[in-house]
Amino acid sequence: MSEPQDRPLERTRLESADLGAAWERNAESWLAWARTPGHDSYWLFHRDLFLQLLPPPGRRTLDLGCGEGRLSRDLKALGHDVVGVDAAETLLAAGRTADPALQLHVADATTLPFGDASFDLVVAFMSLQDMEDLRGAVREAARVLERGGRFCLAIVHPFNSAGRFQGDEPTSHFVVEGSHLAESYYADSLVRGGLEMEFVSAHRPLEAYAEALADAGFLVERLREPSLPDHAIQRPRGRRWQRLPLFLHVRALKR
């Protein structure tokens, strides 16, 4: 069977969405997307930037929304005692096959199967924008963290999810047609390198993340806005993402 032709990202705003069901539906596509060497931004630059945000390995690290476990495996190799949690059973099963020794739990981020203060580091890499109950997940991360522990997260930058570029030029206008301030759902669909993927996520304003962190008892220590580094530009239209942030990185301290 021939592979599908590449198709640039198309974004559709949705009235409603079942974020968890979307990950189970797209699990096979995600496994190919996430695991093809050099394909995803994770391998090109994003993992390395995110790792710079983390404290050194400590007592125990939770990978919240670990998916098929690529970051958990990398953290383990770096010396973290890692536990992964994800709601998508198909992804976790693939994670267990990749490393049967990794502790991976099927659970919702709002009801974690761990006692209070079980970890000194919780990471949520590109998962909070895909979770239905942001506040519940952040509260639960705070509960399972010890005092003085860190919560490190990466999300699609709210600037990115609020709008779209109007063209492929490095100087193309970026337009917000709806509201940055209102929460909404959207589906991004694309084919790249012959691999098809659909991402269904929630757009939330920056304030929603900052308030969820503050209300759960976190103090933001670092906030970074990664754009596309030169070495990761594979197509001319990638240059647009050197003017605006693709992702948002936050390191927060549990007080």
Ligand SMILES: C[S@@+](CC[C@H](N)C(=O)[O-])C[C@H]1O[C@@H](n2cnc3c(N)ncnc32)[C@H](O)[C@@H]1O
């Ligand atoms: C973009 S993927 C990222 C996966 C992984 N962190 C990685 O980078 O490979 C988002 C993940 O969040 C998970 N997720 C979404 N809602 C969740 C919830 N309520 N509880 C736990 N995991 C959830 C999805 O199943 C999916 O695996």
